[in-house]
Amino acid sequence: MAPSSDFETFRATLQSSKQIIVVSGAGLSAASGIPTFRGAGGFWRTFDVMTLAVPEAFEENPSRVWQFYHMRREKARQALPNAAHMALATLVAIPERLAAIAPEATITHITQNVDGLNIRALQMIGADPSEALIYQMHGNVFDVICTVCDHKTANHDSPICASLEGTDLAESERQIPIEELPRCTECGGLLRPGVVWFGETPHDMDEIQEVVDEADLALIVGTSSTVYPAAGYANDVEHNGGKVAVFNLDRSRDDEYADFLFLGPCEKTLPHAFF
């Protein structure tokens, strides 16, 4: 049966849902000015992902990889959460607002995004992100991890180190000596961006899978559903008899099997669906 695009029917489904998960991707942050990966102007159109977002690339050429993540940090730093981030933060952090549209439900936000905008949205409504049911399963571009002593910390410095000032890998690549790349304050070791690369295990996998397995409604927001394990969560919910609602600008993988399909910019369709 073709997916419904009727908001009233969707709102009735919200009313009777008990465990809602949101699985979000780059489309959630598109309106905030952060390029997606596969769309026009997307990162993977400009750069070859497999020479940047994999551990081997960092091993081989940390200077290039740090210039890529310097650019990613700067774009994220200059961006602001949009109405979709705010709508999700409101439901995740304010029980009364969630109860108004889904009286019996809990909601957990699982994001593939590393831009930190969901955290900033929570902070903007005065919530404590560490208390919120949100998983940044691919990490956060403002976290850094020491490759020697594993010390992990948040670092919002712009630039994170002097040698990265003014670099723009889309324009040209600098050869930065490894000793001038970001260093650990504890041991002086080389720092890496605190994101999950291809081939690495996403954060909180088991906890996330437990939440997914309990869900009776999955909202799939702004993702091309091409990267696993995140791309499999909608299927899991469907398999368990739950419902799936896709919010995407275009048609995306397997959305014909969804129960609801809301085509359009999520910064418009998501707040409209909720409030």
Ligand code: BV8
């Ligand atoms: C894992 C952080 C094992 C870094 C990211 C070979 C070797 C190694 C691994 C694999 C392999 N083959 C397959 C794999 C598995 C691999 C994988 O899935 N590869 C794909 C390419 C086939 N996965 C992994 O390696 C993962 N780890 O498998 O470990 C394991 C597995 C299970 C249990 C234990 C261990 C790790 C993957 C994480 C990679 N890191 N990001 C960084 O960002 O630099 S992935 C990155 O790309 C994002 O985080 C996201 O996940 C993905 C991009 O996808 P989207 O977010 O969907 O973005 P995209 O541009 O594609 O789509 C945007 C969508 O938005 C579009 O549909 C568009 O229409 C829509 N849109 C645009 N504007 C709007 C909108 N929608 C609504 N409103 C708008 N305004």
Ligand code: ZN
């Ligand atoms: Zn260290």
